[in-house]
Amino acid sequence: MILLTRRAEWSASHYYWVDSWSEAQNRERFGKCANRNGHGHNYVLDVTVRGNVDPQTGFVVDLKWLKDVLEREVIAVFDHRHLNLEVPEFRTLMPTTENIAIAIWRRLADKVSPAATLHQVRVYETPDLFADYYGEA
Amino acid sequence: MILLTRRAEWSASHYYWVDSWSEAQNRERFGKCANRNGHGHNYVLDVTVRGNVDPQTGFVVDLKWLKDVLEREVIAVFDHRHLNLEVPEFRTLMPTTENIAIAIWRRLADKVSPAATLHQVRVYETPDLFADYYGEA
Amino acid sequence: MILLTRRAEWSASHYYWVDSWSEAQNRERFGKCANRNGHGHNYVLDVTVRGNVDPQTGFVVDLKWLKDVLEREVIAVFDHRHLNLEVPEFRTLMPTTENIAIAIWRRLADKVSPAATLHQVRVYETPDLFADYYGEA
Amino acid sequence: MILLTRRAEWSASHYYWVDSWSEAQNRERFGKCANRNGHGHNYVLDVTVRGNVDPQTGFVVDLKWLKDVLEREVIAVFDHRHLNLEVPEFRTLMPTTENIAIAIWRRLADKVSPAATLHQVRVYETPDLFADYYGEA
Amino acid sequence: MILLTRRAEWSASHYYWVDSWSEAQNRERFGKCANRNGHGHNYVLDVTVRGNVDPQTGFVVDLKWLKDVLEREVIAVFDHRHLNLEVPEFRTLMPTTENIAIAIWRRLADKVSPAATLHQVRVYETPDLFADYYGEA
Amino acid sequence: MILLTRRAEWSASHYYWVDSWSEAQNRERFGKCANRNGHGHNYVLDVTVRGNVDPQTGFVVDLKWLKDVLEREVIAVFDHRHLNLEVPEFRTLMPTTENIAIAIWRRLADKVSPAATLHQVRVYETPDLFADYYGEA
Numbered sequence: 001m002i003l004l005t006r007r008a009e010w011s012a013s014h015y016y017w018v019d020s021w022s023e024a025q026n027r028e029r030f031g032k033c034a035n036r037n038g039h040g041h042n043y044v045l046d047v048t049v050r051g052n053v054d055p056q057t058g059f060v061v062d063l064k065w066l067k068d069v070l071e072r073e074v075i076a077v078f079d080h081r082h083l084n085l086e087v088p089e090f091r092t093l094m095p096t097t098e099n100i101a102i103a104i105w106r107r108l109a110d111k112v113s114p115a116a117t118l119h120q121v122r123v124y125e126t127p128d129l130f131a132d133y134y135g136e137a
Numbered sequence: 138m139i140l141l142t143r144r145a146e147w148s149a150s151h152y153y154w155v156d157s158w159s160e161a162q163n164r165e166r167f168g169k170c171a172n173r174n175g176h177g178h179n180y181v182l183d184v185t186v187r188g189n190v191d192p193q194t195g196f197v198v199d200l201k202w203l204k205d206v207l208e209r210e211v212i213a214v215f216d217h218r219h220l221n222l223e224v225p226e227f228r229t230l231m232p233t234t235e236n237i238a239i240a241i242w243r244r245l246a247d248k249v250s251p252a253a254t255l256h257q258v259r260v261y262e263t264p265d266l267f268a269d270y271y272g273e274a
Numbered sequence: 275m276i277l278l279t280r281r282a283e284w285s286a287s288h289y290y291w292v293d294s295w296s297e298a299q300n301r302e303r304f305g306k307c308a309n310r311n312g313h314g315h316n317y318v319l320d321v322t323v324r325g326n327v328d329p330q331t332g333f334v335v336d337l338k339w340l341k342d343v344l345e346r347e348v349i350a351v352f353d354h355r356h357l358n359l360e361v362p363e364f365r366t367l368m369p370t371t372e373n374i375a376i377a378i379w380r381r382l383a384d385k386v387s388p389a390a391t392l393h394q395v396r397v398y399e400t401p402d403l404f405a406d407y408y409g410e411a
Numbered sequence: 412m413i414l415l416t417r418r419a420e421w422s423a424s425h426y427y428w429v430d431s432w433s434e435a436q437n438r439e440r441f442g443k444c445a446n447r448n449g450h451g452h453n454y455v456l457d458v459t460v461r462g463n464v465d466p467q468t469g470f471v472v473d474l475k476w477l478k479d480v481l482e483r484e485v486i487a488v489f490d491h492r493h494l495n496l497e498v499p500e501f502r503t504l505m506p507t508t509e510n511i512a513i514a515i516w517r518r519l520a521d522k523v524s525p526a527a528t529l530h531q532v533r534v535y536e537t538p539d540l541f542a543d544y545y546g547e548a
Numbered sequence: 549m550i551l552l553t554r555r556a557e558w559s560a561s562h563y564y565w566v567d568s569w570s571e572a573q574n575r576e577r578f579g580k581c582a583n584r585n586g587h588g589h590n591y592v593l594d595v596t597v598r599g600n601v602d603p604q605t606g607f608v609v610d611l612k613w614l615k616d617v618l619e620r621e622v623i624a625v626f627d628h629r630h631l632n633l634e635v636p637e638f639r640t641l642m643p644t645t646e647n648i649a650i651a652i653w654r655r656l657a658d659k660v661s662p663a664a665t666l667h668q669v670r671v672y673e674t675p676d677l678f679a680d681y682y683g684e685a
Numbered sequence: 686m687i688l689l690t691r692r693a694e695w696s697a698s699h700y701y702w703v704d705s706w707s708e709a710q711n712r713e714r715f716g717k718c719a720n721r722n723g724h725g726h727n728y729v730l731d732v733t734v735r736g737n738v739d740p741q742t743g744f745v746v747d748l749k750w751l752k753d754v755l756e757r758e759v760i761a762v763f764d765h766r767h768l769n770l771e772v773p774e775f776r777t778l779m780p781t782t783e784n785i786a787i788a789i790w791r792r793l794a795d796k797v798s799p800a801a802t803l804h805q806v807r808v809y810e811t812p813d814l815f816a817d818y819y820g821e822a
Contacts, residue, residue: 002509007539011263013150013177013219018330029331031338032217039217040150040177042263048543053513056429057440058505063540064442080169080176082150094332098276102327126148126179128281129337132322139783144813155604166605168612185817190787193703194714195779200814201716231606235550239601265555266611269596285811287698287725287767292467303468305475306765313765314698314725316811354717354724356698368469372413376464400696400727402418403474406459422674424561424588424630443628450628451561451588453674491580491587493561537559537590566741577742579749642743646687650738676692677748680733 003119004060005048008070010079013038014095017084038082043100044124045074047108051116061116073107097125101133109135140256141197142185145207147216150175151232154221175219180237181261182211184245188253198253210244234262238270246272277393278334279322282344284353287312288369291358312356317374318398319348321382325390335390347381371399375407383409414530415471416459419481421490424449425506428495449493454511455535456485458519462527472527484518508536512544520546551667552608553596556618558627561586562643565632586630591648592672593622595656597664609664621655645673649681657683688804689745690733693755695764698723699780702769723767728785729809730759732793734801746801758792782810786818794820 015038016030026034033039047070051060081087083095089103101123109118124130152175153167163171170176184207188197218224220232226240238260246255261267289312290304300308307313321344325334355361357369363377375397383392398404426449427441437445444450458481462471492498494506500514512534520529535541563586564578574582581587595618599608629635631643637651649671657666672678700723701715711719718724732755736745766772768780774788786808794803809815 001545002512003543004509005541005543009263011176011178013175016331029336035217035219035223037219037222038150038175038177039148039219040175041148042179053507053509056505057427058507058510060509060542062440080172082172082174082176085174086172094330096327096332098278098327098334099332101276126146130279131334132277132279134275138819139786140817141783142815142817153605166610190781190783193779194701195781195784197783197816199714231604233601233606235552235601235608236606239550267553268608269551269553271549283811285724285726287723290468303473309765309767309771311767311770312698312723312725313696313767314723315696316727354720356720356722356724359722360720368467370464370469372415372464372471373469375413400694404416405471406414406416408412420674422587422589424586446628446630446634448630448633449561449586449588450559450630451586452559453590491583493583493585493587496585497583537557564742577747642741644738644743646689646738646745647743649687678690679745680688680690682686 001050002053002060003048003050004066004116005046005120006063006066006070008045008047008067008075009042010045010075011040011042012078012081012083013040014083014090015039016094016096018094038084041125043078045070045104046120046122046124047104047112047118048120048122049112049116050119061112065115066112069108069111073111074104077107097123097129097131098133101131105133105135138187139190139197140185140187141203141253142183142257143200143203143207145182145184145204145212146179147182147212148177148179149215149218149220150177151220151227152176153231153233155231175221178262180215182207182241183257183259183261184241184249184255185257185259186249186253187256198249202252203249206245206248210248211241214244234260234266234268235270237262238268242270242272275324276327276334277322277324278340278390279320279394280337280340280344282319282321282341282349284317284319284349285314286317286352286355286357287314288357288364289313290368290370292368312358315399317352318404319344319378320394320396320398321378321386321392322394322396323386323390324393335386339389340386343382343385347385348378351381371397371403371405372407374399375405379407379409412461413464413471414459414461415477415527416457416531417474417477417481419456419458419478419486421454421456421486422451423454423489423492423494424451425494425501426450427505427507429505449495452536454489456481456515457531457533457535458515458523458529459531459533460523460527461530472523476526477523480519480522484522485515488518508534508540508542509544511536512542516544516546549598550601550608551596551598552614552664553594553668554611554614554618556593556595556615556623557590558593558623559588559590560626560629560631561588562631562638563587564642564644566642586632589673591626593618593652594668594670594672595652595666596668596670597660598667599664609660613663614660617656617659621659622652625655645671645677645679646681648673649679653681653683686735687738687745688733688735689751689801690731690805691748691751691755693730693732693752693760694727695730695760696725696727697763697766697768698725699768699775700724701779701781703779723769726810728763729815730755730789731805731807731809732789732797732803733805733807734797735804736801746797750800751797754793754796758796759789762792782808782814782816783818785810786816790818790820
């Protein structure tokens with residue numbers, strides 16, 4: 001088994017807010033992240049696929065193809081967007097690092113198959129905070 | 138002459154938009170940055186002061202004091218904010234990397250004096266784009 | 275399963291020395307690290323917890339709480355300290371990268387539970403050397 | 412179980428080309444990488460071993476010894492070389508990131524044993540692309 | 549005066565060789581870099597322009613335009629190339645970090661003008677080695 | 686004028702303490718850095734020389750020679766040492782980032798001449814704090 005990881009980046013806004021909570025509750029729980037004007041990050045995405053090495057090309061997947069999949073399925077949707085307002089998954093889900101990793105997994109799992117198998121999605125919100133998702137059990 | 142540089146970070150939203158232009162003009166000039174829902178970045182700030190080394194302490198400035206000045210004058214104002222909507226300078230100025238560097242210079246120049254002299258303000262919007270400002274003339 | 279990783283840093287001194295060995299033996303085995311005046315590093319710690327995403331907040335754990343746990347249980351004890359002389363675990367154990375990772379695991383495993391499960395402790399002594407610990411068994 | 416990872420770097424040239432394909436096929440499949448004059452990278456290697464911590468020294472493996480093994484078995488062979496022309500494995504295999512990781516695994520697995528067990532080989536071709544190999548099933 | 553810096557990257561091969569020297573002389577002077585099969589690097593380029601901030605847009609230069617200039621004048625010429633064999637400047641000049649910085653300056657100085665003034669070209673051959681050029685006199 | 690910068694690293698211990706002050710004064714002024722057991726850092730050094738490019742070799746200075754000078758004059762003296770106790774300059778001077786940069790300048794200025802001229806010494810104590818020294822007036 002060999003794993004191949006491709007990194008991509010996007011910049012976006014978000015905020016944390018639970019509608020059924022008061023402003024005070026949101027402020028207490030989310031601190032500065034509850035500012036509804038939004039704030040933003042340079043997100044970094046590491047997408048890892050696993051598979052077999054093609055004996056002729058030496059590739060698990062075609063790198064240009066993988067880059068295009070990430071561009072079309074993730075970057076074109078997330079980049080320079082307000083995640084809460086413009087990315088469908090986050091109309092109802094909080095755009096935390098955890099949920100962003102899960103959302104990207106769901107966007108990519110079918111798209112990288114059958115060329116390869118999606119193995120891991122890592123999302124960095126900052127260099128000091130990241131989430132990893134490996135799919136449902 | 139010795140220079141001392143302290144790094145700090147904040148996360149914020151912004152967008153680029155000239156009110157007197159049409160949506161099409163804004164889109165053509167600013168591309169994805171014209172999205173008025175905003176997008177955001179992990180900004181990195183390098184503040185450089187110059188001065189003489191205190192012969193007893195070996196410091197140009199007290200580091201804890203410098204950190205507190207940056208925290209109070211910049212980070213508390215910019216972090217987890219929407220720059221266009223919440224930071225006074227950018228109600229009328231575009232929050233470009235260039236203008237952010239100039240705004241931070243103006244916020245800090247008097248505050249680090251007379252302990253030291255503000256020498257340079259560098260602002261990274263992403264690791265691939267940064268502006269340096271050295272003050273007027 | 276989702277994993278969330280938070281990074282923290284500290285600066286500390288250490289040295290490597292086995293009391294029952296001669297100076298020559300220590301020098302031969304540990305090289306420059308056997309200097310009993312000590313030397314030091316900017317250590318980097320990545321603490322990974324796993325758990326379920328809270329459907330309301332989108333968090334595996336509250337980030338501020340996790341940061342406070344790391345600060346209280348690790349950084350307050352290790353930062354600006356001489357590991358051999360001031361951190362209890364290393365009175366008898368060598369403060370190698372491996373043993374530091376194990377010591378931090380033992381300090382944190384109960385503290386992050388039951389909110390989440392400690393999954394991995396990674397300690398970088400330098401950018402070129404790091405240890406990972408996943409607990410016993 | 413504890414894992415220890417040591418990083419090393421080398422610089423080398425390579426190109427991608429399948430002899431049984433036409434120039435047009437190679438260009439279509441490999442793009443700029445099919446340039447037979449070669450291009451190059453600063454490769455980064457993370458070698459991870461697992462084992463038990465020696466109770467006296469606190470080490471899984473002697474770090475100087477591990478560094479010497481990497482230097483002798485990998486860096487001396489790959490550094491400042493044209494991978495296709497000068498490294499035996501790549502006379503017949505394409506020097507992709509995947510195949511380089513596998514080749515390094517095969518060079519190292521016996522050499523780090525029995526002191527420790529080779530656990531993972533990670534090779535970065537650029538900061539945005541890397542492969543991980545864990546050996547044959 | 550405000551400076552704006554844009555980063556770009558390319559990967560290329562090169563070697564060091566003085567035709568009028570013997571192989572032994574070349575080996576002695578250039579070490580592993582004298583291998584005529586070539587080796588390569590992930591080069592990093594920081595191009596800095598200076599100018600005035602446009603009061604309406606807040607830009608010194610249009611970023612998309614600057615990126616396109618770098619792409620057309622530098623990256624398209626240098627990326628995935630063998631510098632000695634394929635980039636005209638290095639048919640007769642050694643492709644050292646110093647000479648690459650000077651060559652890029654000469655390619656860009658007229659092209660960024662009159663929108664802005666080229667201020668600095670920095671080229672990293674590796675993270676540990678870089679050259680800065682500020683033009684003649 | 687062309688500048689060439691070479692990076693080097695070392696690890697060392699230090700502490701801040703003014704003998705003529707009380708423990709309380711030292712603690713108040715230097716905080717955790719006043720711990721006389723010492724703490725440490727992975728220091729990063731960027732040494733910049735300026736000169737003319739040799740028309741034959743394309744070098745400002747021979748890189749191997751520059752690396753050897755840094756190794757002999759700085760790294761061999763500072764690495765794995767307690768700066769206050771083992772490096773002569775810091776028997777009487779505080780080993781602050783500022784004073785370390787000045788000390789390195791004085792160690793190197795004559796040694797890189799006349800091959801080149803020492804232009805700048807930058808010392809990072811952490812990635813967030815660095816000092817630059819350009820010599821006396």
